[in-house]
Amino acid sequence: MSAWTSDSLRDPAEISPIVADPVLVRKKGRAWWLVFLISLVWTIVYVSAVFYTFMTGIGVWGNNTSAVWGFDIASYVWWIALGSGGTLISSLLGVTRQSWRASINRFAEAMAIFSICIAGFYPIVHLGRPMYFIWLAPYPNPLRLWPQWRSALVWDFWAISAYLIFSILFFYLGLIPDLATIRDRAKNKLVAQIYGAFALGWRGDRTQWAAQETLHKMMAITAIPLICSVHSVVGLDFAASLAPGWEEGMYPPWFVMGAVFSGFAIIEVITWCMRKALRLEAIITPAHFEVFGSVILASSILMTLMYAIESFSGWYGGEPAEIRRQVFQVHGWYNWLYAVEIFCNVLAPQILWSPKFRRSPAWVTAISVLIVIGMWIERILIILDTLSHDYMPSEWRLFVPTAIDFLLYFGSIGLFTFLMMMFARVTPASSMADTRELVAGELS
């Protein structure tokens, strides 16, 4: 057997009970209920914070100052970046035929969908008049108004919408054969009918498998430029402006690289949680974590290069406002956050050079958690270092987040956790069809 599955697996037939039992058979334990209740509470907090913001106005946030973007846009960029990790696991690793993705791509894709939904809601919440977000779309109206097609914010609308619908189709396409397995294993007739309806009557015949695989490969290939374009457009939200520190050509590739970095980190954390919670040790092995460690280390080096390029081009360009911003980043009000960011994104991942740490799921997970935190701080600093220290000294003001800022942010994490818990209970968390094929190939 290879490193990607446990030596105890002797037959592809063993995959079905490992993955299907958490959905159909296994009772929810105390730990599940505890995490479920905590995430439900935070989801209610999130909804309440959104309602309070809608009823009162975005003045309840800390951005009632020259820092007009704060937690809202930082979190939006952060969530989109996390989501890209899920899509990249399925698409990039699928196109490069990395068989180790078979057991993790399902929850990676689900995570992508939830992240995109949460991210996409932020631009709506952050509007002073959120009911007018529909103006981003070209619908017939008596004012004869059209969207501003030349704005990166309108490109965002198309990018995020396309990415979300694409991700749902991609996820569902891979899920259909596994829904058929759940349909056929269910003892309860109603459960079998519900899963059977969503399985569309999948029979597993030659044409169905050929069509499913062909479409999956095609979508995987197109998903890679899609992710690159979505994150480039998110980067252009900043780069298409004239603000010091934002008006840089490297923003699109930097954001794409950041998406790869934080996306892989969050997938690693979720893999660790899923493996423990759903007892998937037979199909998610320490080899998976070692590969994650290697990818995260390589991404960290590239991110360090990006930071260095940003500093160099700022200095080389000689623009006074840009140089002032760079000095502010290191010596200004938020320099302590910058130190945390450098520690989390640049320094901490270097221990993964050591095979001892790279082969330890606990260490790789701990580093991944630091990276996820560090990348959120990076997004916040991208926004605050520029908006708090713009061209005009009269505009130099400190950003102080309010309680609503924090409740909305942590509430969104609670909502995400809640959605992942629900997903793990009603959907097979790993791809049974792909993993069976992997095991069959290893045994033959």
Next chain:
Amino acid sequence: MSRAVVAEFTHEHAFERAVKAIQVETNFQLVQTFTPYKPNDNDEADRRVRVLIRWSIIGGLIGATIIYVVQLLSLTLSYRFNSGGRPQNTWQTFLPAAFELGVLAAAATGFVNFLRLGRLPHLADPVFDVPGFERASQDRFFLALQPVEGASDLAMRLGALRTAEVEL
């Protein structure tokens, strides 16, 4: 619709040997196979579904063209406004939305064709009445062959666990 014999195999190797033997056997035709994961030798089906890629490309190009034209017409005809004397036809700014919608349209077209080629949804297929067919999505391998006379004997000789006759 015609009658066929559906045979169940417990192991992939026996199933693959049976498929090869039936394809060589001149008196019988392999109508269909049903497997819990993609079969190894699926070249003929792969060739048949390649039309899916063609339709996806066409769908993607149509989607991208539509949104490109909408942007072009809205900015050059319907809602012209002077923005610092800049040209109206800023085609570079039309490309992001066109690309995104093109990819989405290609995916959606592909998905519709996937449903069409796989004959989905089809909740009440007669093959579901074959005893034990619920294991086709888990750990058993099924094949259907015609004509029914003598097919059952052939399948059992080739290592089938059991057979059943069904209208496919």
